[in-house]
């Protein structure tokens with residue numbers, strides 16, 4: 001099969017196995033070139049196949065020498081259709097990690113379900129024994145509740161009043177005004193059910209009940225705050241309510257983990273191009289302006305640089321530095337006053353005509369393509385490849 005990108009709105013419906021492997025291997029190379037970290041050795045990553053979860057898994061194995069089990073929900077190849085990028089990433093990660101001598105096992109299925117939790121516990125027991133780090137990095141538009149079978153959908157909407165601002169079609173470069181209607185109470189609740197902390201705590205409960213938590217265990221989940229520009233749609237919107245819930249869950253989990261001398265942290269990460277963030281209105285325009293500013297200031301990072309910095313902070317041996325809410329702040333460079341001021345200046349008066357000059361749309365598009373294994377110079381996209389790899 002000759003595989004080319006097929007972009008529909010903010011998703012790409014194809015993925016390239018060789019390109020996804022190149023993407024994974026670049027991240028592995030970055031970690032191998034970074035100083036190694038004495039940290040976790042037995043790691044479970046939930047949401048391990050793309051974005052921050054994949055980077056965390058790579059940094060755990062190649063940076064800390066950890067054996068890993070990854071859970072994700074990806075599509076295998078089928079008649080005439082490529083697998084999803086996360087599928088290919090997982091195959092590539094397992095291959096490289098095993099070749100380097102690490103245990104790397106993966107489970108593909110719905111992490112929200114009791115069945116996948118039980119299947120994972122069995123595998124953890126068999127392959128890892130107890131775990132000393134659990135990274136929760138699931139991003140999903142829906143969740144079927146394991147007890148009731150009811151399916152909830154999350155929405156990306158403002159709360160209280162309509163919100164209008166500029167957005168960009170990253171494919172065409174057209175900047176336009178968008179108005180989003182506020183969420184209903186039910187939509188807010190549903191978004192919290194999908195993206196809040198409940199499933200994270202169900203995972204910890206299941207691991208504890210199965211006696212799979214090691215002494216000194218750490219668990220991590222990822223959050224975002226962001227600037228005033230995205231506040232109405234992000235932090236003060238429906239997804240922000242879910243993140244408040246996730247952050248509150250860290251405090252509850254830390255209390256529960258006291259008997260293991262363990263700790264639950266939320267890390268507030270930088271805005272980056274991932275399959276999830278590209279679906280949020282307004283955010284891709286903000287990200288393309290932010291990238292330009294951060295690159296100019298030599299502060300630009302991707303998921304893998306963030307994961308490496310996170311484990312460096314977590315396992316430095318010193319007290320883990322947090323903000324007054326107990327959160328680790330990996331967004332400190334994004335939120336620096338000089339960075340935000342420059343983004344704000346670029347934002348005011350942004351139009352289709354000046355967006356390419358004020359923002360880094362090229363980088364945005366390349367990052368987006370690379371999420372699906374496209375845009376790598378070392379890959380010949382004219383070659384016939386087998387999409388069905390396991």
Ligand code: NAI
Nearest residue numbers: 047048049051052072073111138139140222224271272274
């Ligand atoms: P992503 O879309 O790249 O990754 C999502 C992961 O969740 C994938 O591995 C996917 O297979 C897995 N997943 C989705 N539904 C699942 C299910 N039902 N069962 C098992 N696995 C499932 O997303 P990204 O951006 O890496 O997000 C991860 C976390 O990082 C989220 O909490 C997000 O809010 C947070 N974050 C993201 C930022 C960004 O700019 N992308 C910034 C700061 C935080």
